[in-house]
Amino acid sequence: MMEQEAPWMTLSWSWHIAPLAPIPRRGEASRVQSVQAWLAWSSAKSGACVGEVSTATATATAAMTAKKVLLLCGDYMEDYEAMVPFQALQAYGVSVDAVCPGKKAGDACRTAVHQPTGHQTYSESKGHNFALSATFDDVSAAAYDGLVIPGGRAPEYLALDEKVLALVRKFSDAKKPIASVCHGQLILAAAGVVRDRTCTAYPAVKPVLVAAGAKWVEADTMKKCVVDGNLVTAAAYDGHAEFISLFVKALGGSVAGADKRILFLCGDYMEDYEVMVPFQALQALGCHVDAVCPDKGPGDKCPTAIHDFEGDQTYSEKPGHDFALNASFDGVDASSYDALVIPGGRAPEYLALNEKVLSLAKGFMDNGKPVASICHGQQILAAAGVLQGRRCTAYPAVKLNVVLGGGTWLEPDPIHRCFTDGNLVTGAAWPAHPEFVAQLMALLGIKVSFA
Incomplete structure (x- = not known):
């Protein structure tokens, strides 16, 4: 049987094929289009x-839907905490835009590999280069059904960015689902959206969340996840399975x-x-x-x-x-x-x-x-x-x-x-x-x- 051309063949991605190795190219459309076209x-x-x-x-x-989610990125966000929800949600048929302040579609964010190595805190090494799929200055909370905030070190400086905080507040005020993992909750605290909200995070984030008025839930394991209304929080990427499942449910998914x-x-x-x-x-x-x-x-x-x-x-x-x-x-x-x-x-x-x-x-x-x-x-x-x-x-x-x-x-x-x-x-x-x-x-x- 002859190979037939399918719709996703006409959609571009961020690599060209060389004889043996892909070479990076920047500035392409969301990959979820190819999944939906294939379906x-x-x-x-x-x-x-x-x-x-x-x-x-x-x-x-996975059924095609009009659901659209924003992923809030930054340099040295945790490698898994960015890519796993980004690609998993697309596999389920959800459109996901990844943005970072000061960067545009096609630019890359460096990621960090965080993991326990027997010391008093986690180690860090350089991860993948994560390609952004949209431009931060062009996005509006009104265009999205939910927000995902990865952890890592990026939230430390993103929590100081007033544009980031204003964006998060718009999602919160509209009661749209927000899923935040690990250190991502630093941004929620800075935005003032966790007061009287029950949540968890990486243990080191506890003092900030408590000071921001959150009802802290201790993470007995790094798989810990907590739901409070439209807010889904997790301690670390170990809990991704439940974290992503809860977010899909919050989006109205089954x-x-x-x-x-x-x-x-x-x-x-x-x-x-x-x-x-x-x-x-x-x-x-x-x-x-x-x-x-x-x-x-x-x-x-x-x-x-x-x-x-x-x-x-x-x-x-x-x-x-x-x-x-x-x-x-x-x-x-x-x-x-x-x-x-x-x-x-x-x-x-x-x-x-x-x-x-x-x-x-x-x-x-x-x-x-x-x-x-x-x-x-x-x-x-x-x-x-x-x-x-x-x-x-x-x-x-x-x-x-x-x-x-x-x-x-x-x-x-x-x-x-x-x-x-x-x-x-x-x-x-x-x-x-x-x-x-x-x-x-x-x-x-x-x-x-x-x-």
Whole structure:
């Protein structure tokens, strides 16, 4: 069957494809348009071929809505706390604009990786470069249904910006949902919108919130979330699953078909975003998600790699978060799971040498269960011999693996483009997460709708 052009093919993104590596380009439209275009296009099709799902499965995915959310960004906001809600909400069909004072659409904010490392407070290292999708001076609270405020160090200086505070007050006065995590509540305190409101935050923010008149709720774990009317607060990114779920509910959203069990195949130096974004996005829907790694057990951690595009001939690498596993590889019963997700990064190149890993991946494919693989993850599928006759994409440098493995190569142009071929969803890199998660949701029959 000839490949058919879908609507998202005409939508631009912030990378051009070079022969082997994407090169950054600034100033493009919101990615959610491509997700919504794909959902509309796929629902009109029948059969399951490239870039398609059947009408039945397409109607069981995230519903297109007019919901629109603003993400308030700044330099050295926490890496996960910006990208996870940004991409998860888009995967659910919500339009998200990311803005930063003093910057315009296409500019980048540097992010920070914050995590406990055994010292008296968290450590910090440089994260990804986060591309903004709108211009701060052009936005109006009236155009949005909700506001998300990431934590990290950005709120320290954003809380001094009167334009930021005025914007937050407009959302609060209109009683629109506001979701703030970690240090983001510093902005709420400075805006004067937490008096007599029950909320939590990263523990170090307690004195400021108490002084601002908030009713403080101690975070017994870093997963703590609190709801008070239109206000959703969380202690840290550990609580993203509940945090995002509560925000979706505050926006009038509901989820159907999420009673699924999903397995993540992890390894050391998998890409940071490529594991955490889909992991928490699926958890937020209500799915049971297990993450395993050969020779490791629940509670063990996998170091991750931050892969970014910084003007060189290939991507750069920086250390990412340590990702905590929650299940044992040796104890996995593949028959108990509905789908398999394979993150990219550098882990797949050595996992592809592990016969148990290959057998696991082959089992999911042979049984027709959904398999979603991104970036270098397709190295595992090629080594498992399951790409023969399948149409798929991957990070451009993995084209050799795909072609030699018998697959039909589909160019990821633009880089956020994903494809569904039967039970297989493939993407090229982490910018593709909104489409990647949305297409997996379609195969699983998960639907997000808004009142």
